[in-house]
Amino acid sequence: MFKAKAYSAASATSPLAIDSIQRRAASGRDVQIEILFCGICHSDLHTVRNEWSSVMPTTYPCVPGHEIVGRVSKVGSDVKNFNAGDIVGVGCLVDSDHDCPICNNNLEQFCSNASFTYNSPDKHGTAPVTYGGYSESIVVDERFVLKVPGNLDLAGVAPLLCAGITTYSPMRRWGDLKGKKVGIVGLGGLGHMGVKFARAFNGHVVVLTTSPGKQEDALRLGADEVIISTNPDEMKQHAGSFDFILDTISADHDVNAYLNMLCIDGNLTLVGAPEKPFPVSAFALLFGRKSISGSLIGGIKETQEMLDFCGEHNITSDVEVIPIQAANEAYERLLKSDVKYRFSIDMASLKAE
Ligand code: NAP
Ligand code: ZN
Numbered sequence: 001m002f003k004a005k006a007y008s009a010a011s012a013t014s015p016l017a018i019d020s021i022q023r024r025a026a027s028g029r030d031v032q033i034e035i036l037f038c039g040i041c042h043s044d045l046h047t048v049r050n051e052w053s054s055v056m057p058t059t060y061p062c063v064p065g066h067e068i069v070g071r072v073s074k075v076g077s078d079v080k081n082f083n084a085g086d087i088v089g090v091g092c093l094v095d096s097d098h099d100c101p102i103c104n105n106n107l108e109q110f111c112s113n114a115s116f117t118y119n120s121p122d123k124h125g126t127a128p129v130t131y132g133g134y135s136e137s138i139v140v141d142e143r144f145v146l147k148v149p150g151n152l153d154l155a156g157v158a159p160l161l162c163a164g165i166t167t168y169s170p171m172r173r174w175g176d177l178k179g180k181k182v183g184i185v186g187l188g189g190l191g192h193m194g195v196k197f198a199r200a201f202n203g204h205v206v207v208l209t210t211s212p213g214k215q216e217d218a219l220r221l222g223a224d225e226v227i228i229s230t231n232p233d234e235m236k237q238h239a240g241s242f243d244f245i246l247d248t249i250s251a252d253h254d255v256n257a258y259l260n261m262l263c264i265d266g267n268l269t270l271v272g273a274p275e276k277p278f279p280v281s282a283f284a285l286l287f288g289r290k291s292i293s294g295s296l297i298g299g300i301k302e303t304q305e306m307l308d309f310c311g312e313h314n315i316t317s318d319v320e321v322i323p324i325q326a327a328n329e330a331y332e333r334l335l336k337s338d339v340k341y342r343f344s345i346d347m348a349s350l351k352a353e
Contacts, residue, residue, distance in 0.1 A: 006135035008061035012050035015328045018353045024126040032074040038133035039067030039159035040343040042250045051275045065133025066092040066117040069158040089146040091161035106299040149311025156316030159342040167194040168306040169298035170269045177203035183245035187214045190248035192341035195221045248272045259284040270294045317342045323349030
C-alpha cells in the first residue's frame with residue numbers, strides 16, 4: 001500500500017480539503033495511474049452532501065471524482081493491455097464480478113457486485129470504501145481502464161468518462177436519431193455532451209434551458225433551436241412534437257411539462273438524478289402512448305466505443321480548467337447552473353499542497 005494526496009469531505013456539511021489516503025500496491029491485473037485531470041460531475045456534489053442518503057448513503061471521508069484521465073505509472077505482472085506511459089481513462093466503475101449474465105452482456109453498471117469509483121465498499125480492503133479521482137493517483141483493474149484516443153485535449157476528455165457515456169448510451173439505445181426531433185433538457189455537464197452527440201447522430205437538436213444566457217452557447221454547441229423552458233408560450237409552440245427527450249436536470253422539477261412535449265410513441269429518458277421522487281401524470285403518458293425511462297452511465301465496452309467515436313469525430317467536453325483548491329467554489333457555481341460546461345480539475349495543482 002502507499003499513501004496518496006487527495007481532496008476529501010469529512011461530513012455532509014464539510015468542505016473538500018486536503019487529505020492523505022491509502023491506495024493498494026498494483027498487483028495482478030492492476031494498473032496504477034497518475035491522475036492528470038478529473039471532471040466535476042453533479043453526482044460528486046450529490047454524494048459529498050449525502051443528498052442520495054435514501055438510496056446510496058455516503059461514507060466519510062468521501063473522495064469524489066469519476067471522470068479521470070491520467071498516465072499509467074505502473075502495471076501489475078498480469079496486465080495485458082496497458083504499459084507504463086499510456087494515457088488512459090477511468091469512469092464511474094472500477095470493478096464488478098466479471099462473469100454474471102449481466103457482465104457477460106456488457107452491462108457491468110447493473111451488476112449486483114459492481115464497485116463504483118467512489119463510495120462503494122472496497123473489495124480489496126484498502127479502505128472502507130473506494131476513493132475517487134480528486135487525488136494524485138488511483139489503482140484500477142485493467143478491465144475497467146479505457147484507452148484514450150491520441151488526438152483529443154485531455155482536460156476535455158475527462159468529462160467523457162461520465163457525462164459523455166451517460167448521454168451517448170441512451171441515445172444509441174433509442175435508435176437512429178437521424179432527422180428526429182431530440183430535446184436536451186438542462187445545459188450543464190451532461191446536457192452539453194447530449195447536444196454534441198445528438199448533433200453527431202444527425203438529430204434535429206433542441207435545447208430546453210432555464211437560462212436565457214445560454215442560448216448562444218447552445219447554438220454554438222450544435223443545437224438547431226433553443227426553448228426557454230420558463231416561457232409557457234415557447235413551450236406550448238413545441239407541444240407534442242419531440243421524438244426523444246433526454247432530461248439531465250439535477251434538481252426537483254415538473255417532468256410532466258416535458259412529457260407534454262413528446263409526440264405519439266415519444267420517449268423521455270431521465271439521466272438526471274434529483275434527490276426526491278416526483279409525480280408523473282398518467283394522462284401525460286396515456287394520451288400519445290408515451291414512455292418514460294431511465295439510464296445509468298454505460299458498460300465498459302460501450303464507454304470505449306464512445307471514446308473511439310469522440311476520437312473519430314473530434315468531440316470533447318467544453319471545460320473550465322480549475323485547480324483543486326477551487327473545487328468548493330465550483331460546487332457552489334454548479335448549484336447556480338453556472339458552469340460552461342464542465343469543471344475539469346488540473347490535478348498538477350495538488351502538488352502544491
Ligand atoms: P450540471 O452540470 O449541474 O447541470 C444540470 C443542469 O440542469 C443545469 O445546468 C441547469 O441547466 C439545469 N437545472 C439545474 N437546476 C434546475 C432546476 N431547478 N430546474 C430546471 N433546470 C435545472 O449537472 P450534471 O453534472 O450535468 O448532472 C445532471 C444530473 O445528472 C445530476 O443529478 C447528476 O447526478 C446526474 N447524473 C446521472 C448519471 C446517470 O448515469 N444517470 C450520470 C451522471 C450524472 P439550464 O441552466 O440549462 O436550465
Ligand atoms: Zn458523473
